[in-house]
Amino acid sequence: MCTDCGCSITEHQKTHQHLQDNPQLNDKKTIDVITKILDKNDHEAGHNREHFNAHNVMCINLMSSPGSGKTALLEGLADLADFNFGVIEGDLETNRDADRLKAKDIQAHQIQTGSACHLDAFMVHKALHHMDLDAMDVCFVENVGNLVCPASYDVGSHLNIVLVSIPEGEDKIAKYPVMFRQADLILFTKTDLLPYFEYDMEAEKAMARKLKPNVDILEVSTKDEASMKKVANWIKFKMEMR
Amino acid sequence: MHEYSIVQSLLDSCEEYAQANDAINVTKVVVKIGVMSGVEPDLLQTAFNTFKEHTMCEEAEFVINIQPILIKCNACEQESTLSKNEYGCPICQGVDVDILDGEEMYLMQLELE
Numbered sequence: 001m002c003t004d005c006g007c008s009i010t011e012h013q014k015t016h017q018h019l020q021d022n023p024q025l026n027d028k029k030t031i032d033v034i035t036k037i038l039d040k041n042d043h044e045a046g047h048n049r050e051h052f053n054a055h056n057v058m059c060i061n062l063m064s065s066p067g068s069g070k071t072a073l074l075e076g077l078a079d080l081a082d083f084n085f086g087v088i089e090g091d092l093e094t095n096r097d098a099d100r101l102k103a104k105d106i107q108a109h110q111i112q113t114g115s116a117c118h119l120d121a122f123m124v125h126k127a128l129h130h131m132d133l134d135a136m137d138v139c140f141v142e143n144v145g146n147l148v149c150p151a152s153y154d155v156g157s158h159l160n161i162v163l164v165s166i167p168e169g170e171d172k173i174a175k176y177p178v179m180f181r182q183a184d185l186i187l188f189t190k191t192d193l194l195p196y197f198e199y200d201m202e203a204e205k206a207m208a209r210k211l212k213p214n215v216d217i218l219e220v221s222t223k224d225e226a227s228m229k230k231v232a233n234w235i236k237f238k239m240e241m242r
Numbered sequence: 243m244h245e246y247s248i249v250q251s252l253l254d255s256c257e258e259y260a261q262a263n264d265a266i267n268v269t270k271v272v273v274k275i276g277v278m279s280g281v282e283p284d285l286l287q288t289a290f291n292t293f294k295e296h297t298m299c300e301e302a303e304f305v306i307n308i309q310p311i312l313i314k315c316n317a318c319e320q321e322s323t324l325s326k327n328e329y330g331c332p333i334c335q336g337v338d339v340d341i342l343d344g345e346e347m348y349l350m351q352l353e354l355e
């Protein structure tokens with residue numbers, strides 16, 4: 001049982017380890033350990049998921065480059081989603097994104113990471129204790145804008161949405177495969193700008209499906225309410241599947 | 243540059259294992275880094291060299307074994323190593339595959355004294 005908050009995850013399973021005595025060197029020994037390097041983060045992430053599950057909340061980790069439209073998507077969902085949600089915001093500095101959501105009457109808690117280029121499960125756990133999970137159906141984690149580092153850290157989400165905006169240009173999926181491989185849903189954002197950019201949408205989608213054959217894909221623009229509604233529907237559908 | 247925080251986690255684990263085994267020094271650290279784990283081996287090496295100072299790993303040799311993506315196809319039941327980031331079976335072109343290795347990073351082995 002978690003001594004911090006009483007959730008029911010048991011302590012770390014001790015990883016199997018066994019000794020091999022090295023006959024040549026009498027005071028050295030080699031041990032096989034086979035432990036995930038981010039073992040402690042993964043454990044904490046499991047623990048966060050327990051919190052969400054205990055409150056019947058689905059957690060979605062939003063990841064993208066800086067400025068791809070994560071906060072704009074959440075602002076849009078505030079106007080049309082038929083589920084309640086809260087947001088844990090991660091940025092290096094400022095409370096601006098949390099303030100933008102609070103202005104829309106969305107419960108939001110800002111984490112300022114200082115120099116950390118990603119959120120980890122420990123940061124999200126701390127933030128969780130500031131959130132009223134009973135007042136929401138979905139908790140979004142808006143990760144630090146970065147297509148590299150957040151991909152390696154499980155924060156305890158049930159689903160990952162990765163956004164890529166048209167002005168970022170082609171080949172983002174091919175260049176950042178680890179991130180897009182983590183996606184349950186890829187959102188191509190700012191599609192209202194397609195007329196102004198060289199962007200082969202079909203080629204990008206084909207790339208995404210090579211990397212992750214079963215990934216879901218939607219195109220969105222904040223200027224097109226129907227496209228935003230599709231995102232809300234996808235989330236609603238996933239909620240019903242849990 | 244999350245390689246720095248990854249190395250911090252790695253050094254913590256090494257110290258825990260060393261202490262649990264009553265060792266005074268770690269002389270070798272072997273890790274397995276999946277090509278799709280999101281970690282850049284060169285940056286990891288640099289981060290390790292920077293942060294090992296004043297830890298039990300100060301003198302340790304750091305060995306990084308790179309692990310390609312290993313899949314098992316659920317259609318033809320063959321295991322394959324992927325040479326491109328295309329997650330399908332190179333033998334039967336099926337896309338229902340299990341990922342066996344290559345997306346994680348592990349501490350594998352320690353040499354202690």
Ligand SMILES: Nc1nc2c(ncn2[C@@H]2O[C@H](COP(=O)(O)OP(=O)(O)OP(=O)(O)O)[C@@H](O)[C@H]2O)c(=O)[nH]1
Nearest residue numbers: 065066067068069070071072145189190221222223
């Ligand atoms: N034209 C257009 N602009 C958009 C759209 N979505 C977002 N933007 C603009 O893109 C800019 C960045 O959007 P944000 O929502 O702040 O992006 P973000 O991903 O939250 O950024 P960080 O949190 O800093 O990583 C803002 O000026 C938005 O108005 C869209 O669909 N169409």
Ligand SMILES: [Mg+2]
Nearest residue numbers: 070071097142
């Ligand atoms: Mg934002």
Ligand SMILES: [Zn+2]
Nearest residue numbers: 002004005007
């Ligand atoms: Zn807890």
Ligand SMILES: [Zn+2]
Nearest residue numbers: 315318331334
């Ligand atoms: Zn096959």
